[in-house]
Amino acid sequence: MPVPVNQMLGVGAYVVKQHLLGRKRYPLVLMLEPLFRCNLACAGCGKIDYPAPILNQRLSVAECLGAVDECGAPVVAIAGGEPLLHKEMPEITAAILARGKFVYLCTNALLLEKKLDLFKPHRNFSWDVHLDGDRDMHDHAVSQEGVFDRAVAAIRRAKARGFRVCINTTLFDGADPQKVANFLDDVTAIGIDGVMISPGYAYERAPDQQHFLNRQKSKELFRGIFRRGKGKGWKFNQSSLFLDFLAGNQTYRCTPWGKPTRNVFGWQRPCYLLGEGYTKTFKELMETTDWDLYGTGSYEKCADCMVHSGYEATAVMDAVRHPLKVAAVALRGPRTEGPMAPEIPLDRQRPAEYVFRDHVEKALARLHGEKETPALSDAAE
Numbered sequence: 337m338p339v340p341v342n343q344m345l346g347v348g349a350y351v352v353k354q355h356l357l358g359r360k361r362y363p364l365v366l367m368l369e370p371l372f373r374c375n376l377a378c379a380g381c382g383k384i385d386y387p388a389p390i391l392n393q394r395l396s397v398a399e400c401l402g403a404v405d406e407c408g409a410p411v412v413a414i415a416g417g418e419p420l421l422h423k424e425m426p427e428i429t430a431a432i433l434a435r436g437k438f439v440y441l442c443t444n445a446l447l448l449e450k451k452l453d454l455f456k457p458h459r460n461f462s463w464d465v466h467l468d469g470d471r472d473m474h475d476h477a478v479s480q481e482g483v484f485d486r487a488v489a490a491i492r493r494a495k496a497r498g499f500r501v502c503i504n505t506t507l508f509d510g511a512d513p514q515k516v517a518n519f520l521d522d523v524t525a526i527g528i529d530g531v532m533i534s535p536g537y538a539y540e541r542a543p544d545q546q547h548f549l550n551r552q553k554s555k556e557l558f559r560g561i562f563r564r565g566k567g568k569g570w571k572f573n574q575s576s577l578f579l580d581f582l583a584g585n586q587t588y589r590c591t592p593w594g595k596p597t598r599n600v601f602g603w604q605r606p607c608y609l610l611g612e613g614y615t616k617t618f619k620e621l622m623e624t625t626d627w628d629l630y631g632t633g634s635y636e637k638c639a640d641c642m643v644h645s646g647y648e649a650t651a652v653m654d655a656v657r658h659p660l661k662v663a664a665v666a667l668r669g670p671r672t673e674g675p676m677a678p679e680i681p682l683d684r685q686r687p688a689e690y691v692f693r694d695h696v697e698k699a700l701a702r703l704h705g706e707k708e709t710p711a712l713s714d715a716a717e
Contacts, residue, residue, distance in 0.1 A: 369414075375446055376444055376483070504532045
């Protein structure tokens, strides 16, 4: 089963309710970033090079829970930065679970074993460990040796303690389908409960812009991977139609409001990977964002994106509208041969606007007018 039954039923009921209420746009997953600080410096990440005053900021417990209540999405993915650097993360997680939400706590696992006693297994809770391939692939992706082995050890410990553990895997240009298939065999043998897999996307703030996949390369890579995985029982914590999209068999447009982001700047417009502006409230984000300005075919920055943060919601909504279609794909798996679905034309996309510096300067100006927030107690770990 790619997604836990209780989550599938809960999210499905939520989506049907939105359709019955006639809502055109609604969130599925809240991407909650309580802080940007991290204890790694990955080449493909654009979060850790913010100025120190911003890295020292964090959302309070009240701000996190306010975002959960304001958004109303049934699933909350707590990302970062490294969330386990936030000393109030156990309290935040427990309070979100008490609200009946499904929680995925994303972590690089360097602090997982140390913090494990602060959390309790829960049917709606999953650790989501970043693991970008085998030892060589992952340690290269995170720019530090030994991280893979520490992450796998932490995964084994968490599993032994009764936690549900998923992994989040991002693949970059040059990824070998056979090596990725071998990696998926290995994590299946460990007992991973689900894999969230996605092609890397060269968003504006990533220091290394040279090793991200374009859409055609992404489709070819995933066809090669899925071809090698037939009958192996890999567990993907994603919808069947999204996996079919990765293999080039679905023509989907991005649904950026499906996974809205709340971080230390506010509600990020338009999505998790693009910071084109911020609002103070979720309502303002939904009502004042010109969503038609974004997405593949509409905006140059989005041309090569196939990331789950934009397209998983599209696939889920398609599944609700076409249950027989999703059932057929779930039974046979992603198609790995034959012609691909038509691609979205790029001839009418608007040129990229580079506005990140303005947002940082505004944030710094605001912080200079406030009492400086103390550095996180765990920041040096």
